[in-house]
Amino acid sequence: MQVFSVEQGTVIPLDRPNVDTDAIIPKQFLKSIQRSGFGPNLFDEWRYLDLGEPGQSCQGRPLNKEFVLNLPRYQGGTILLARENFGCGSSREHAVWALDDFGIRVVIAPSFADIFFSNTSKNGILAIKLDEQVVDNLFEQVVANDGYQLTVNLAEQTITLPDGSVINFEIDAFKKHCLLNGLDDIGLTLQHKQDIQSYEENRQQQSPWLFS
Numbered sequence: 001m002q003v004f005s006v007e008q009g010t011v012i013p014l015d016r017p018n019v020d021t022d023a024i025i026p027k028q029f030l031k032s033i034q035r036s037g038f039g040p041n042l043f044d045e046w047r048y049l050d051l052g053e054p055g056q057s058c059q060g061r062p063l064n065k066e067f068v069l070n071l072p073r074y075q076g077g078t079i080l081l082a083r084e085n086f087g088c089g090s091s092r093e094h095a096v097w098a099l100d101d102f103g104i105r106v107v108i109a110p111s112f113a114d115i116f117f118s119n120t121s122k123n124g125i126l127a128i129k130l131d132e133q134v135v136d137n138l139f140e141q142v143v144a145n146d147g148y149q150l151t152v153n154l155a156e157q158t159i160t161l162p163d164g165s166v167i168n169f170e171i172d173a174f175k176k177h178c179l180l181n182g183l184d185d186i187g188l189t190l191q192h193k194q195d196i197q198s199y200e201e202n203r204q205q206q207s208p209w210l211f212s
Helices: 027-031 094-102 114-121 132-144 173-181 185-190 193-206
Strands: 006-013 079-081 106-109 126-129 149-153 158-160 166-168
Touching (some): 079 132, 106 132, 114 173
Antiparallel strands (some): 149 158
């Protein structure tokens, strides 16, 4: 998993509450269990004017020119600003994979669905909960200023605005540790690789009939 330290990037404002995982990555794309390749289909039904299918090239597909991801001013953005209850609906981890593959490194919202929120840190994305009024103010600033950027520092738990003002945010200590060190569930397990190998070797000596 990619290490998260500091992210400075353009903010993409998705001004819709209750964005569910089927909107983030529609159900037809769940056939794949690969973690990559979902970026072109992020918000597929909002982003394009036709129906997307797995394996279909997105080059040349008709774009919804009014959807925020298609607006030139937000191209290359890495910080997604959202409304309350982001990531609700089904528990598909593909939703986080699609955000990550698109290049989103931070999602800021007043609240998140629990399972989605858990999946973000396990896949290298920092999800930040801020007060609704703070999020409202950020939406106003992003819309009013082209190329609006934030700098998110995980170690210091700060968000620095273009004017130099700072917003502090809270994060669970364990999630912070995993993100700073690029540790997903597999990475955490592999930290105990030697202990696991020793256990397996001892187990095989103590009960050889189990391995015959």
